Amino acid sequence: MKLTPQAKGTFAIAPTPFHDDGRIDDGSIDRLCNFYRDAGCNGITVLGIMGEAPKLDGEEGLQVATRFIRSAKDMQIIVGVSSPGFAAMRSLARGAMDAGAAGVMIAPIPSLRTDDQITTYFKQAIEAIGDDIPWVLQDYPLTLSVVMTPAVIRRIVMDSPSCVMLKHEDWPGLEKISALRGFQKDGSLRPLSILTGNGGLFLDFEMERGADGAMTGYAFPELLIDVVKLSKAGKRDAAHDLFDAHLPLIRYEQQPGAGLSVRKYVLQKRGIISTSAQRKPGATITATAKAEVDYLLSRVARVDRRANLQPQSSAAG
């Protein structure tokens, strides 16, 4: 099923699991899919920035996406196709859609500066991949150094009918959600799904500002799902209570550069991926950091028993 502007809920940003020798770990991909489905995710986003996508060559990228798509069954898969060039972007986008993806996600290249450069870039990108593929606009200035105003996002969306979703991770970004929702109220912007990233660090208020859900890789997607639901149900205090219990760990996981090693460590502890290995260049997690994460997990577990993890020896074999 293809992605639409009505998409909502929680899309997990999946890491790409590797074996210790750097080969892609298909078994862990299958377990990740089961895990996300059991948790109640609405979809999975693969080959994002946290998915180590640039470390895969073209064939590997399609191979990973395809494995996720098959294993995810009825869950929607969004495939990150950001690339320095449109030829590689097109190859992966068309290949992924042929394999059954629900849509693709595109981030701007870091050299873009002016409003016109940004809007032209996305026009050319959609020309390249074809206007029949539903796509997600990724807005992530902290990492990409490209700054898009709400008005520029509106131009991109209005220029491209196949743009169905914004992955919002400007930082700070709460006012941006309000501005975009304001554009929709005044009729200048058409319907658009807004899912938020930034490791979940502001999910509590992002929902209140009008987000449709979360798209991030926190190792407890259950928490994202619950906060989204509680917030949608208007249970503000309950949403914040639960969110706040996880916030110390969310914050720890959200550290740029180091966060992925934390996330993979927790997913390994949860028995989902078989090892926390990253391809080079990648951060490793020290023994001290592991102990800090373990301590944070034990504290989360006082409130949320899903964080009550077995010792690491029980990891999937």
Next chain:
Amino acid sequence: MKLTPQAKGTFAIAPTPFHDDGRIDDGSIDRLCNFYRDAGCNGITVLGIMGEAPKLDGEEGLQVATRFIRSAKDMQIIVGVSSPGFAAMRSLARGAMDAGAAGVMIAPIPSLRTDDQITTYFKQAIEAIGDDIPWVLQDYPLTLSVVMTPAVIRRIVMDSPSCVMLKHEDWPGLEKISALRGFQKDGSLRPLSILTGNGGLFLDFEMERGADGAMTGYAFPELLIDVVKLSKAGKRDAAHDLFDAHLPLIRYEQQPGAGLSVRKYVLQKRGIISTSAQRKPGATITATAKAEVDYLLSRVARVDRRANLQPQSSAAG
């Protein structure tokens, strides 16, 4: 009293208070000093990045620093003297020391890239201000785009006997504290105070990694002081319990660009500064954001009654 490598505890990063028309607000400076003293701060850092220092001209900078120094009485004042040029840096540094500052703080200019460029820059800076002024090295890659390895920090410190402190706000930065403390254990680095910034977002673990205290501008310095003390006393769970209660607000305040408007809003609510005005260009805080902060304050107040603020109308007049 001059700053030494034995400095520890909590140094508040003070905002520069303005009247609504942009004039410097001396009365609010005095109230800030009393507030920080009453809270138990060990010192105050003025004219830092959050102190809107680049918005002051040379005379105003010295005027603000002097007012803080006089009003602070026995508290140590560190004056930020970072500047695009050494002449302005020297003027302010010597003027501030003559007025009674405990030391100065220097950040690298954003164009520095190689290890040698960085170490040469600090050598020339100290030549310019004189080697008789105790100084704090500010390491803030997220904002300054200058990346210093632990080994480069060691070179800077070992080259300059007057360097007494590191303001640590690399992000992520926990491993950097461990690396520097490791250098001291192996004898390759002399004693050095390490106070941590980043809005306090990682203070809990920074203390456990070996920091000597906090140097940041969170609007509840009482919290920083308590966490530093509990952590030093080995009361780990108590330190984290208190820290976690404030974390949702700490996180909200730490948003780059927007954070200062939040901080000034809370300090105004607390009756300490008379208005949250910033000089241009500056972020303003929307009504929605104010309501979010108020909600966060009410939640903190459930655990820490110091956050139980009177309505804003009681702010200092």
Next chain:
Amino acid sequence: MKLTPQAKGTFAIAPTPFHDDGRIDDGSIDRLCNFYRDAGCNGITVLGIMGEAPKLDGEEGLQVATRFIRSAKDMQIIVGVSSPGFAAMRSLARGAMDAGAAGVMIAPIPSLRTDDQITTYFKQAIEAIGDDIPWVLQDYPLTLSVVMTPAVIRRIVMDSPSCVMLKHEDWPGLEKISALRGFQKDGSLRPLSILTGNGGLFLDFEMERGADGAMTGYAFPELLIDVVKLSKAGKRDAAHDLFDAHLPLIRYEQQPGAGLSVRKYVLQKRGIISTSAQRKPGATITATAKAEVDYLLSRVARVDRRANLQPQSSAAG
């Protein structure tokens, strides 16, 4: 006489001359003014990027500007007032105008990214300095990392009646001149003087694209003046012949970072400034580089006898 949109010809970008110990060298300022007047310059721009402006503190900046203004007599002086903050910008701008400057020049701060950020910045800058001061917009992406489209420049100019000139040094920038002149033809942009920088590297074609003259610091302003005049007179081949004879040296002088040391060396050789000293941090010119410049000068002198310099011992004492 104040600067107007009708300004044209050649404005020399003056270096700031220092003594070897770093003090400002007033005698060399006077000789520079005489030199530029005798050469036939229409004006002088001081405290630009090549003028080491950030290395002066606030008082020194005004002192240098004032000395140039007095010494320049009837020549127009434009004072660079770019600054990280508006308070310092205002102090220098008002002080310089009071001392008799013809106008000021403002470059954007490097952090600006979006079209709106850029136009807002200049609006606030003009609010700060006052709308009664004629000002020059500096467009220098290579060094400042701020990219302004022709449409953004038009917005800035149309928003601010006191903007009278563009210092054009986008690179590449020929099409930008054509685009702006096109805006004027279609009536969407009012009259605006365009003088070009980039060390003169493209002056030949910039004139043909519609520039009104040169504003750069090549150590032979006579060449700039002649090329501007020949080009204005429609003597295309003659303009290029002369330009091409100097191009090897222009190119050598235009090297980012190193160029100022070359320029000061040549001006010293010409007997105008007493030493090539820069304030720290600054590049020095090696013996090999000096010999290369001497060789280039000897080659220029075959065509243009003004480059037939006496040995360096004859420099002003």
Next chain:
Amino acid sequence: MKLTPQAKGTFAIAPTPFHDDGRIDDGSIDRLCNFYRDAGCNGITVLGIMGEAPKLDGEEGLQVATRFIRSAKDMQIIVGVSSPGFAAMRSLARGAMDAGAAGVMIAPIPSLRTDDQITTYFKQAIEAIGDDIPWVLQDYPLTLSVVMTPAVIRRIVMDSPSCVMLKHEDWPGLEKISALRGFQKDGSLRPLSILTGNGGLFLDFEMERGADGAMTGYAFPELLIDVVKLSKAGKRDAAHDLFDAHLPLIRYEQQPGAGLSVRKYVLQKRGIISTSAQRKPGATITATAKAEVDYLLSRVARVDRRANLQPQSSAAG
């Protein structure tokens, strides 16, 4: 024949020729190879920054490299394999060597800052591609924003016996060549070929500083070859006379972003590539710019009759 540290002379940086519809133009590749061979080039570098390499997907990259290798026959081909990830770098590097390449060229990824990050990156890159492939280190700070000191280059070279060449295009960079040659004199650096880029803008002096030749894409490789030879033969004035005749065009071609469109236009005029088309995003050359290039060509032709090009209608069909 594999590349060695004794390589010298002129390696042309080849553009990747496309048909107007974006397909790779194999016929033009063959003509380029013949052209470079007839001109006397020692080798060809393909898939460099000017080769639009990021616009090709993985298969296309290898296909282009292979076509060049076959068509070049006895000329050495160096293949640019720079990539955001090591998997794609390895695929292309091994594929190109299997197809008969003489070596590969690697540029650093733009995010590298510290000396250690840079040296570690190249260590991991060589681990990835294998230490049996001769490789060229590309040092191009202006475009890549990575700054390597001479000492860092020395560490990289001494750490990796398979590094045989530096493509030098620091800017300014003359002192860097002198520093590296100085390291070799003092015995701290082993033999290393240094070929220079930067569009040839400083080739005259780069040769005198100790470069072994040129590696750049100026559309008259004959000029590069002649300057290299004259300089090696100690005919200084003759080398500069010829160089200076071409400098106005070299300068015009070297404009960042726009230069490739000029280069392809001239190669098309010379009848070598069938169209000047670039893949998107790419600059186009305006009619005014074409006329400027034509004028420059006519001026070069007064001195160097090889620039006396037939009208464009004679381009290869």
